Amino acid sequence: MSDLLRLATAGSVDDGKSTLVGRLLYDTKSVLADQIDAVTRASVDRGLSTPDLSLLVDGLRAEREQGITIDVAYRYFATPQRSFVLADTPGHVQYTRNTVSGASTAQLVILLVDARKGVIEQTRRHAAVMALLGVPKLVLAVNKIDLVEDPAAVFGQICDEFNALTAALGWGPDDVQEIPVSALFGDNIASRSERTPYYTGPSLIEHLEAVPVDAEPHNVGLRFPVQYVIRPRTADYPDYRGYAGQVAAGEVRTGDEIVVLPAGIRSTVTKIDTADGELDHAEAGRSVTLLLADDIDISRGDVIASPSDAPDAIDDFEATVCVLAEKPLRPGARLLLKQGTKTTQAIVGSIIERFDEQELTADPDPGTLSLNEIGRIHIRVAEPIVADNYRVNRHTGSFLLIDPSSGNTLAAGLVGDALSAVEIGERGVPT
Template structure:
């Protein structure tokens, strides 16, 4: 029986074998359709390879196949009897750091690959820093290509110790190291016959068993309003419901709530899930909420627990990953999208740019360019009810949009109001 869903991302330096690992995972877990495998076999033969190149299962872009690298984020969906999976195979090249941020931003777990011959390199540290910055709760260190170092335990132990020490210093909460050979299939789905010194789980076993379902009752209730439902029928002449997806926490009938940014208070009179009344609902359910008082509530408002409602602010300090080829400068006018609310904003200043190797700050960079991660201060035209990203990855995140053409400029993680 499938019990839940795990979102995970793969990352690592170029040629560490990410796509091959993903292909092996899909192939050995019987998650590849016969026509997909036939297409990979045919493509491999055209490239002069006798065995199927499993990396082609995820490197779907023609440019990726020609260059032999991952450029875009490749999403794959598969399932085992124990769990569903949403997988993001992210690029390894420094030029595509922004794509790695995109893939890992919603991940419950990150698989960071290291080539056993090269050990921990600069890009490995960069990806560890990004996972720490994005607060990915679980990290798997997959020491790949163990077959090329004669499956030597000391090689694995040294790499695992170096990475674990570094990642722990960045605040990564949980690290699991696994020695693998993606090409040969060792410890990916099936245990390796070549590494009897390793007694831990395979990659798939760990993915199936890692605990990722948090108790929503421990989180503050946050409900961004997506749509106001007013049927105005003879049967329901006074019906006014607020529809959306619960971002965090639990909503219960009778709970005191605050509507932000207005600050008006009320209590929850009813909760409807798929047209049926219920006494309680929790993240990430999509529901319709009815309030006891007739308040002016519209799309973009946030219904929050009255006991822990954030303070709306127009001045926000945040860390952003710049994803656009157009640089971001102080004084730039942008649109800021937070949950279901979009407001006009201006970039007041860019205090620093992050050095991902050690998370140190480079002061006053003057601008952020593609793949840069830096600190910014934004002034919004209307108040926003943001949480700190450290408290909520959902209501502490936002996007900066180019108002001229609608392209995404940066992905932001709010810290504190200033």
């Protein structure tokens, strides 16, 4: 089990995401005493009888004034069992791009539902987006459970409806945990509450501490995008040639056979260097320098991979993208594509379809994709990129589309047709 869990929150407006995140920080003692004092004073000034913990996390002035979360904010907290990086994402439809950005690297998403409202359109929308992104684990937090008359019946009904939704979107029963909570009063957050005798499962923090989520959820071999070629050319190292980067997937060991892509040349790893000394192996997430047995022409953007499952180099492919900028994405647009450590020129061939995350349908041939919209496009690149299908590996299957004139990021993309994995219409997602 990894000792670090990357998670995100999602849910509709006023479901209590900020209060929940504030409660997680408070219950794990991840906030300072003066911050708590300031929140308590502000809550009293507003006429509240209990501290409004959402004030701990809604840091932007616009967020405080409107009482909503607008931007993605990353929070860090820890327990004796695990460390956590949490992306607190907005609930509004117009901030879909922020939700996609925050959840794109999440290993688990906490999806909040107001017990008084149940599963609504935004719940289905966010679940579909999480399925598209390939998030492996979900927690359904049924919040404000203290505000309904028959909490056991309400909780059971919401769980049944949500389980039908997640099953249709491809999650198994072991991938989803349902928990009744009150973020305001802390019920089932740090410890199990006596006020929910109908629930016998773990508290939210207990589940987050124990949920088995691998650091690399996909079973693939080595993926090592080369970031920099190191040639010190000193008397002590006259023939040193190392290839520096971060292991994006799998692992590498001294003596392993590898293939350099896109050239397809094979060699053997003779040494694994780090700033702290030599290693005999390195796993995903570790930054290292690899030395090879053969003198090969390798440069930034090349990928060192396992020969047994090496991905193909592609220059013409379909991808699912989410538009992040005001500038619409149009057929014929000439952009820069950044994938891993490689940047190359690209052209958008066509806009194949747009995903309507409100109606959970796909609209063919929309012409353009605008801000926050998700769709499937065809792309051609000037130089081949070495990429896995996103459904196989999230790290090497993602990319950015960049405006070459301004340097602004226009869209985030997933190699392959991620929309087909959702199969909303055919699987009969409840509406």
